[in-house]
Amino acid sequence: MxxxxxxxxxxxxxxxxxxxxxxxxxxxDITLESLIHDPAAREMFFISRxxxxxALIFAAVAMSISGVIMQLITQNKFVEPxxxxxxxxxxxxLLATLIVVPDASPMVKMVISVIFAFAGTMVFIVVLRRIAxxxxxxxxxxxxxxxxxxxxxxxxxxxxxxLLQSMSAWRSGGFSSVVxxxxxxxxxxxxxxxxxxxxxxxFTIAGLGKDLATNVGLKYEQVVFLGVMLVAIATGVTTVxxxxxxxxxxxxxxxxxxxxxxxxxxxxxxxxxxxxxxxLACDLVGRTIVAPMEIPASVVLGVVGAVVFITLVLxxxxxxxx
Amino acid sequence: xxxxxxxxxRAVPAGTGERRRLSPGVRLxxxxxxxxxxxxxxxxxxxxxxxDFTFPRRLTVLGAMLVAAFAHGMGTxxxxxxxxxxxxxxxxxxxxxxxxxMQTLTxxxxxxxxxxxxxxxxxxxxxxxxxVALATLLYRWLFSGRFGSxxxxxxxxxxxxxxxxxxxxxxQRVLSPTEYDMLSVELMGRLSSVPGDYLPLAFGICIVVGVxxxxxxxxxxxxxxxxxxxxxxxxxxxxxxxxxxxxxxxxVAFATALAGPMTFFGFLVATLAYQIAGSYKHxxxxxxxxxxxxxxxxxxQFFMQHIFxxxxxxxVIIEFVGGILFLFMLLRKGTL
Amino acid sequence: MIEFHDVSMSYQDKRVLGPVSGTIxxxxxxxxxxxxxxxxxxxxTIIGRLLQPTSGTVTVGGLDVRSTKTQELAKxxxxxxxxxxxxxxxxxxxxxxxxxFPHCQGRLTAEDVRHVDEAMEFLNLTDLADRFLDQLxxxxxxxxxxxxVLAQDTKYVLLDxxxxxxxxxxxxxxxxxLRRAADELGKTIVLVIHDVNIAAAYSDHIIALxxxxxxxxxxxxxxxxxxxxxxxFDTPVTVHAINGQPTAVYAR
Numbered sequence: 069m070x071x072x073x074x075x076x077x078x079x080x081x082x083x084x085x086x087x088x089x090x091x092x093x094x095x096x097d098i099t100l101e102s103l104i105h106d107p108a109a110r111e112m113f114f115i116s117r118x119x120x121x122x123a124l125i126f127a128a129v130a131m132s133i134s135g136v137i138m139q140l141i142t143q144n145k146f147v148e149p150x151x152x153x154x155x156x157x158x159x160x161x162l163l164a165t166l167i168v169v170p171d172a173s174p175m176v177k178m179v180i181s182v183i184f185a186f187a188g189t190m191v192f193i194v195v196l197r198r199i200a201x202x203x204x205x206x207x208x209x210x211x212x213x214x215x216x217x218x219x220x221x222x223x224x225x226x227x228x229x230x231l232l233q234s235m236s237a238w239r240s241g242g243f244s245s246v247v248x249x250x251x252x253x254x255x256x257x258x259x260x261x262x263x264x265x266x267x268x269x270x271f272t273i274a275g276l277g278k279d280l281a282t283n284v285g286l287k288y289e290q291v292v293f294l295g296v297m298l299v300a301i302a303t304g305v306t307t308v309x310x311x312x313x314x315x316x317x318x319x320x321x322x323x324x325x326x327x328x329x330x331x332x333x334x335x336x337x338x339x340x341x342x343x344x345x346x347x348l349a350c351d352l353v354g355r356t357i358v359a360p361m362e363i364p365a366s367v368v369l370g371v372v373g374a375v376v377f378i379t380l381v382l383x384x385x386x387x388x389x390x
Numbered sequence: 391x392x393x394x395x396x397x398x399x400r401a402v403p404a405g406t407g408e409r410r411r412l413s414p415g416v417r418l419x420x421x422x423x424x425x426x427x428x429x430x431x432x433x434x435x436x437x438x439x440x441x442d443f444t445f446p447r448r449l450t451v452l453g454a455m456l457v458a459a460f461a462h463g464m465g466t467x468x469x470x471x472x473x474x475x476x477x478x479x480x481x482x483x484x485x486x487x488x489x490x491x492m493q494t495l496t497x498x499x500x501x502x503x504x505x506x507x508x509x510x511x512x513x514x515x516x517x518x519x520x521x522v523a524l525a526t527l528l529y530r531w532l533f534s535g536r537f538g539s540x541x542x543x544x545x546x547x548x549x550x551x552x553x554x555x556x557x558x559x560x561x562q563r564v565l566s567p568t569e570y571d572m573l574s575v576e577l578m579g580r581l582s583s584v585p586g587d588y589l590p591l592a593f594g595i596c597i598v599v600g601v602x603x604x605x606x607x608x609x610x611x612x613x614x615x616x617x618x619x620x621x622x623x624x625x626x627x628x629x630x631x632x633x634x635x636x637x638x639x640x641x642v643a644f645a646t647a648l649a650g651p652m653t654f655f656g657f658l659v660a661t662l663a664y665q666i667a668g669s670y671k672h673x674x675x676x677x678x679x680x681x682x683x684x685x686x687x688x689x690x691q692f693f694m695q696h697i698f699x700x701x702x703x704x705x706v707i708i709e710f711v712g713g714i715l716f717l718f719m720l721l722r723k724g725t726l
Numbered sequence: 727m728i729e730f731h732d733v734s735m736s737y738q739d740k741r742v743l744g745p746v747s748g749t750i751x752x753x754x755x756x757x758x759x760x761x762x763x764x765x766x767x768x769x770x771t772i773i774g775r776l777l778q779p780t781s782g783t784v785t786v787g788g789l790d791v792r793s794t795k796t797q798e799l800a801k802x803x804x805x806x807x808x809x810x811x812x813x814x815x816x817x818x819x820x821x822x823x824x825x826x827f828p829h830c831q832g833r834l835t836a837e838d839v840r841h842v843d844e845a846m847e848f849l850n851l852t853d854l855a856d857r858f859l860d861q862l863x864x865x866x867x868x869x870x871x872x873x874x875v876l877a878q879d880t881k882y883v884l885l886d887x888x889x890x891x892x893x894x895x896x897x898x899x900x901x902x903x904l905r906r907a908a909d910e911l912g913k914t915i916v917l918v919i920h921d922v923n924i925a926a927a928y929s930d931h932i933i934a935l936x937x938x939x940x941x942x943x944x945x946x947x948x949x950x951x952x953x954x955x956x957x958x959f960d961t962p963v964t965v966h967a968i969n970g971q972p973t974a975v976y977a978r
Contacts, residue, residue: 086704162626191717195721198720209545210643211545213479227706233567234565236562315552363560367560374553527978608831616811616813618810619812619824623824623827624798624827624828625797625827
C-alpha cells in the first residue's frame with residue numbers, strides 16, 4: 069500500500085502536466101507569454117484549445133465512469149460501453165438521425181443517440197440474465213458480438229444511404245474538430261459523474277442480483293434503470309460530440325481496482341483522473357507523432373488500449389478457469 | 391421387488407407418446423434434393439444472352455458458393471461444439487478484422503489497382519497463412535498452456551480484432567473516395583468475382599479438412615459432453631480442441647481470403663442446421679449445415695439477381711438476416 | 727491397486743491438498759470422507775487424471791495416470807464428478823452409450839449394446855431409456871450418469887458424491903448396486919461421500935481427510951469412533967451401535 073502513497077500523487081501530477089501540455093501543444097504553439105500578450109493566441113486558446121482539452125477530459129470521464137457503472141451492475145469486470153454494444157447503438161442512433169433529419173441540431177442528435185444507447189444497453193442487460201455464469205468471459209464476448217451485429221447493420225444502412233465515409237469518421241473518434249459552441253453538452257457528463265459517485269453503493273447491491281437486492285430493500289428495477297440511463301446519456305453525448313472511444317471503460321476501472329481494491333467510493337475519483345490522463349496522452353501522441361497530420365485519439369487508444377487490456381487479462385489468467 | 395415396482399414395470403414405457411418424426415437421414419436426403427434444385431435453378435434459368443459465356447461464369451460462382459457454404463457452415467458448427475456455445479462465431483477471433491486491415495493496408499500502400507486486378511494465388515495463400523498464423527499463435531499462447539482458457543483466448547482475439555478495426559477505420563479515412571469505394575467492394579464479400587483458377591486449391595482444402603472432420607465425427611459428439619466427461623471416456627480433450635481450432639482457422643481464413651468476410655452467414659446456417667437436422671450428431675449436423683449453406687447462397691443469388699436485380703447485395707443481405715437472427719436467439723428464453 | 731505418492735495441489739499460494747501419499751487396495755469400496763474443503767474431491771479428481779497436481783504421481787493398476795494415453799486409461803479407470811452439465815439433447819440410452827466410447831469409438835457393436843442395456847437395468851433406467859435428459863428428475867439424471875460410468879466397464883470406478891439428489895430409497899439402492907458391482911464384478915470403487923453413516927455401512931475401507939491432509943484411514947469399525955470423527959469433522963460426534971450398525975450422531 070505504501071507504493072500507492074507515492075504512486076497516486078505522481079499520477080495526479082502527471083495528469084496535470086498532460087492537461088497543461090494539451091492546452092499548449094499544437095500547430096500553433098501557445099505559451100503563457102503569448103497568452104498574455106497576443107490576442108490571436110488568446111482567441112485560439114479559448115476557441116480551440118480549452119474546449120478540446122475539456123472535451124477530452126469529459127469524454128474520458130464519461131466512458132470510464134460508464135464502465136464502472138456497467139461493471140457494478142453486471143458484476144463483470146470486462147463490461148463497458150464498447151463491449152456491450154452501447155456505443156454501437158449510439159452510433160446507429162446517430163446514423164438514423166443523419167438519414168431521417170440531416171439538418172438536426174446537435175441537441176436533437178444527442179437525444180436520439182441517448183435513446184438508442186439506452187435501448188441497446190437494456191437489450192444487453194436482458195441478454196445477460198440468460199447467461200448462467202455471470203462472471204465469465206463469455207459476457208463481454210456476447211456483448212461484442214452484439215456490438216458487431218449492430219455495427220454491421222449500421223454499415224449496411226450507411227452504405228445504402230451513401231453515408232459510409234461520414235460514419236467511418238464517427239468510428240475513429242477524434243477531437244480535432246472540437247471548438248467552442250460545439251462541445252458544451254459534454255458538461256452533462258459532470259452531472260453523470262457526480263450521480264454515479266452518490267449512487268455507487270446502490271449499483272453494487274443491484275449487481276448482486278434481483279433477489280439479494282430486493283431482500284435488503286433496494287428497488288432493483290429502478291436502480292438498474294437509472295444506471296443504464298446514466299450510461300446512455302454519457303455514451304450518447306460523447307458519441308455525437310466526439311465519436312467512438314474504445315477500451316477506456318474497460319481498462320481504467322480495472323487498473324484502479326488492481327491498485328486500490330474494489331471500494332467504489334475511493335476509486336471513482338481516481339478512475340476519472342486516470343481515464344482523463346490516458347485519453348489526454350493518446351491525443352497528444354496522435355497530435356505530435358505525424359504532425360502536421362493528426363491521428364485521432366481513439367485510434368491511438370485502440371492500439372494502446374488493446375495492449376493494456378491484453379496485459380491485464382494475462383495477469384488475471386491464473387484466476388480464470390476454462 | 392415391491393408391489394409398486396412390479397406395477398411400474400408393467401406401465402407404458404416412456405417415449406411412445408411422441409409423434410413420429412422424420413429421421414435425420416431422411417431429412418438430409420430431402421434437403422439435398424432441395425439443394426440440387428437450387429443449384430440447377432441458379433445455373434440454368436434466366437440465361438440471357440450467350441449460354442457459352444454465362445454458364446462457365448455461373449459455374450465458377452457456384453464453385454465459390456460451395457466453398458463458402460462448406461467452410462463457414464462446417465466451421466461454425468465445429469466451432470460451436472468446441473466452445474460449448476452456440477452464440478459465438480469463428481470470425482470473432484479477429485479473422486474479419488485482420489482481413490479488413492490487410493486489404494486496407496494494400497490499398498493504402500499500393501493504390502486501388504492493387505485490389506482491382508486479379509491478385510493471384512500467392513496473395514491468397516499469404517493472407518490465409520497470416521490469419522492461420524495469428525490464430526495458432528493465440529491458441530498456443532493462451533489456450534494450450536497450463537493456465538490456458540478457451541474464452542480467454544477468444545477475448546484476446548476479439549480485442550486484437552478491435553485494435554485492427556481501429557487502425558483500418560483510420561486508414562480508410564485517409565483514402566480518396568475512389569480508393570474507398572473499391573475497398574468497400576472487397577470488404578463486403580464478393581462471391582461473384584472469385585477467379586476460377588483459385589477453385590481447385592479451394593476444393594482441395596475443403597475435401598482434406600472435410601475428410602478429417604468426418605472421420606472424427608464421433609469424437610466431436612463426445613466433445614459435447616464437456617471436458618470432464620469427454621476425458622473420462624478417453625478423448626484427449628485439449629489436443630482434440632486444438633486440432634479442431636486449427637482446422638476451423640484454416641477453413642474460415644481461406645474462405646475469407648477467397649470471398650471476403652461473412653461473419654453471420656455461418657451462424658445463420660449452423661443455427662438452422664440444429665433446428666432442422668433432427669439429431670445432435672455431427673454426422674447429420676455437419677452435412678446439413680453445408681447443404682443449407684448451398685441452398686441459401688444458390689437460391690439467394692438466384693432471387694437477388696433475377697427477381698430483385700440486385701445481384702451484388704447477396705452477402706450483405708445474408709449478413710443482415712444472420713445478424714437479426716443472432717439478436718433474436720440472444721433474446722429468447724433459456725440459458726446461453 | 728491405486729497408489730498416490732506425494733500428491734499436492736496449490737492454487738497460487740494457497741495449498742488445497744497435500745502432500746498426501748497412500749494406497750487404495752484392490753477390490754471393494756473405499757470411501758473418502760471429511761468436512762468441506764478437506765480435499766477429498768481434489769484428490770479424487772487428481773487420481774482420475776482430470777486435474778494436474780502441483781506435484782506427485784498417481785498410478786492406477788500399474789498405469790501412470792499422467793503419462794498413459796487417455797484413451798487407454800479410459801478402459802481401466804472411470805470417474806464421475808459431482809457437477810455434470812450437458813448442453814446436447816441426449817436420451818438416457820445415448821448418454822449411457824457414450825460410456826462404451828473407449829471400447830468402440832462411437833460405433834456400438836452388439837456387445838456394447840448389451841453392456842448399455844445391462845447398465846441401465848442395473849440402475850432401474852430401462853423404462854426411461856428413450857427419455858431426454860432434460861425431462862428427467864435430478865435423481866434420475868444422476869442415475870443415468872452412474873449408468874454411463876458402469877457401462878464403461880472399468881476395473882476402477884471413481885464417483886464423487888454419487889448420492890447427490892437421491893432420496894433415501896434411491897441412495898440405498900445405489901449403494902447396494904455399487905456393493906454388488908464390487909462383490910460380483912470385482913470392481914474397485916472409490917467414493918467421495920458426505921454421509922458418514924452410509925459410508926460406514928457399505929465401505930470396506932475409509933480414508934478421512936481434513937484441511938488437505940489424510941488424518942487417518944482404516945475399516946469402518948476403526949474409523950467410527952467418537953474421538954476420530956469429532957477430530958475430523960471439528961464438531962461433537964458420538965457413535966452408537968444401532969441395530970448392530972455403528973451410527974454417528976451429530977445433529978444436536
